[in-house]
Amino acid sequence: MGSLRLDEVQALLVGAVMHPAQLDADAAPPASALLRPSARGMTRASRLEVYREQFWIRHLASLTEDFSTLRWVVGERAFDELLRGYLQAYPPRGWNLQRLGADVPEFVASSAPWSADPLAGDAALLDWAFMEVFDAPDAPPLDLRVVAAAPPDAWPQARIAFLPALRRVVTGHAVHELRAAVKKGEECQRPLAAPTHAVVWRDAACFLHAVAVDPVAGELMRALLDGTRLGEACASVAAAHPAVDAETFDANVGQWFQQWTANGWVCAVDI
Amino acid sequence: MGYRQRHAIPDLGVGVGLRTPHVAHVLRDGPPMDWFEIISENYFADGGIQRANLERAAAAYRLIPHGVSLSIGGTDPIDPGYLARLRALVSRVRAPWCSDHLCWTGSGKVDVHDLLPLPYNPETLSHVIDRVRRVQDELQVPFALENASSYMEFEASTMPEHEFLAELSERADCGILLDVNNVFVSAYNHGFDAEAYVDAIPADRVLQIHLAGHTHKGLYLLDTHSDHVRPEVLDLYRRALRRCGSVSTLVEWDESIPSWDVLSGEAAVARSVRDEVLGATSKEAAWGASA
Numbered sequence: 001m002g003s004l005r006l007d008e009v010q011a012l013l014v015g016a017v018m019h020p021a022q023l024d025a026d027a028a029p030p031a032s033a034l035l036r037p038s039a040r041g042m043t044r045a046s047r048l049e050v051y052r053e054q055f056w057i058r059h060l061a062s063l064t065e066d067f068s069t070l071r072w073v074v075g076e077r078a079f080d081e082l083l084r085g086y087l088q089a090y091p092p093r094g095w096n097l098q099r100l101g102a103d104v105p106e107f108v109a110s111s112a113p114w115s116a117d118p119l120a121g122d123a124a125l126l127d128w129a130f131m132e133v134f135d136a137p138d139a140p141p142l143d144l145r146v147v148a149a150a151p152p153d154a155w156p157q158a159r160i161a162f163l164p165a166l167r168r169v170v171t172g173h174a175v176h177e178l179r180a181a182v183k184k185g186e187e188c189q190r191p192l193a194a195p196t197h198a199v200v201w202r203d204a205a206c207f208l209h210a211v212a213v214d215p216v217a218g219e220l221m222r223a224l225l226d227g228t229r230l231g232e233a234c235a236s237v238a239a240a241h242p243a244v245d246a247e248t249f250d251a252n253v254g255q256w257f258q259q260w261t262a263n264g265w266v267c268a269v270d271i
Numbered sequence: 272m273g274y275r276q277r278h279a280i281p282d283l284g285v286g287v288g289l290r291t292p293h294v295a296h297v298l299r300d301g302p303p304m305d306w307f308e309i310i311s312e313n314y315f316a317d318g319g320i321q322r323a324n325l326e327r328a329a330a331a332y333r334l335i336p337h338g339v340s341l342s343i344g345g346t347d348p349i350d351p352g353y354l355a356r357l358r359a360l361v362s363r364v365r366a367p368w369c370s371d372h373l374c375w376t377g378s379g380k381v382d383v384h385d386l387l388p389l390p391y392n393p394e395t396l397s398h399v400i401d402r403v404r405r406v407q408d409e410l411q412v413p414f415a416l417e418n419a420s421s422y423m424e425f426e427a428s429t430m431p432e433h434e435f436l437a438e439l440s441e442r443a444d445c446g447i448l449l450d451v452n453n454v455f456v457s458a459y460n461h462g463f464d465a466e467a468y469v470d471a472i473p474a475d476r477v478l479q480i481h482l483a484g485h486t487h488k489g490l491y492l493l494d495t496h497s498d499h500v501r502p503e504v505l506d507l508y509r510r511a512l513r514r515c516g517s518v519s520t521l522v523e524w525d526e527s528i529p530s531w532d533v534l535s536g537e538a539a540v541a542r543s544v545r546d547e548v549l550g551a552t553s554k555e556a557a558w559g560a561s562a
């Protein structure tokens with residue numbers, strides 16, 4: 001083992017440190033041959049075990065903090081199993097522990113047995129949206145003079161920019177209400193299925209919020225978030241809802257826009 | 272001329288790590304504290320509460336960034352995005368230096384977020400020297416490496432850690448963050464002489480000293496930062512101060528974080544040890560530098 005290059009040594013050690021089960025003299029990984037036993041009688045494997053144990057403690061604790069709704073949904077014991085499976089499927093990458101759970105929604109949606117519970121998938125999506133808005137870039141507030149000065153016929157060409165710290169989350173349950181209750185430590189019940197468009201955002205004072213929005217308003221936000229101009233976005237969403245007459249639709253858009261600006265969601269209007 | 276003098280490194284006195292449970296009190300009430308150390312990576316984001324708090328804390332206190340993820344001993348390329356964020360943070364808080372650990376944190380793009388020890392031999396030494404030089408060129412402020420606590424040693428090591436660290440700092444021309452608790456912990460775990468370690472560190476390169484508590488696990492000590500500094504570690508601190516002179520000191524407390532009063536009391540203990548060893552020399556005065 002003395003002739004290994006440093007990168008080979010480190011690759012072996014990373015494998016041992018991430019090993020899912022306890023290391024001891026009977027289950028000594030190849031990496032242990034790189035080490036000396038301790039002067040105080042620790043075996044090579046038990047010295048590696050110190051690092052392995054800390055690897056799991058650290059990353060499980062970090063994800064547990066990040067996914068409180070998901071934890072409630074699957075239950076504490078199963079949650080531990082879920083996280084261990086996740087960390088094996090998606091080993092930590094990069095310095096940023098805040099991003100450790102980036103693939104949890106994907107993992108829950110695609111791995112049995114978690115994928116069988118749609119509420120678990122919804123909880124993972126919502127919890128991750130909260131993580132993303134927590135430290136997304138700041139943005140200056142909307143300059144209302146730009147809005148006031150815009151001639152009415154310019155609006156169809158406008159592009160609406162929402163806060164970088166805002167996410168739209170489309171779920172099959174009102175999981176934002178569940179999260180609020182879990183966070184407050186209230187007695188919770190599994191919510192019934194209820195298609196929900198939620199918006200998660202960070203306000204100017206850095207408080208995080210989630211509210212449900214009208215599903216049609218949610219669709220319009222999606223088009224605008226994709227960079228579609230206001231006129232074109234309205235036309236495509238209106239076409240998908242032929243039961244709503246044009247006058248009502250326009251009135252709704254006006255109302256939604258007022259709500260969005262009142263909530264501080266819109267940070268720029270390119271008009 | 273010694274490293275500290277050459278770079279006009281100020282002695283900031285005794286500070287503590289700025290941690291979440293105390294942020295509101297610190298920002299609202301501005302309690303007396305010589306300085307704070309901040310975990311660099313916690314302040315890399317372009318927005319959010321951490322960044323907002325950082326601006327306020329930096330306006331009231333001296334902040335020194337201390338990283339945990341540079342992986343100076345790693346074999347994956349140093350992440351240029353990471354270095355750019357670190358440099359931006361250093362300039363945002365106008366830090367006179369910054370630090371990370373003599374360790375590696377991952378391999379093959381996997382990051383285990385731990386401070387893993389290196390085999391101490393001439394090949395590793397050249398590798399780390401090269402990386403320290405590149406980091407320093409990028410940062411443009413003095414950069415110090417801390418001796419980490421460790422729980423394993425390599426068959427491939429041919430020199431003691433203190434010799435590796437001393438030679439690294441001389442040849443790469445960098446600073447040292449001497450964590451005397453880590454010296455104590457590793458000395459216990461590996462059976463070396465902690466006092467000899469402290470005596471072998473180039474005193475003029477020590478920009479900063481760390482103190483912390485650890486946990487006795489029977490066959491080894493674990494560097495938990497979860498308790499008061501042990502009296503034996505304070506003795507080692509006295510020894511380090513006698514060698515290094517007037518150097519900024521930082522108390523780390525990261526788990527089972529106590530009330531502000533207990534934490535600032537721990538800093539006061541370190542301050543009284545400093546006064547006892549150095550006399551009541553005023554901080555900042557040692558090298559005629561200003562904060």
Ligand SMILES: [Fe+2]
Binds near residue numbers: 417
């Ligand atoms: Fe330290």
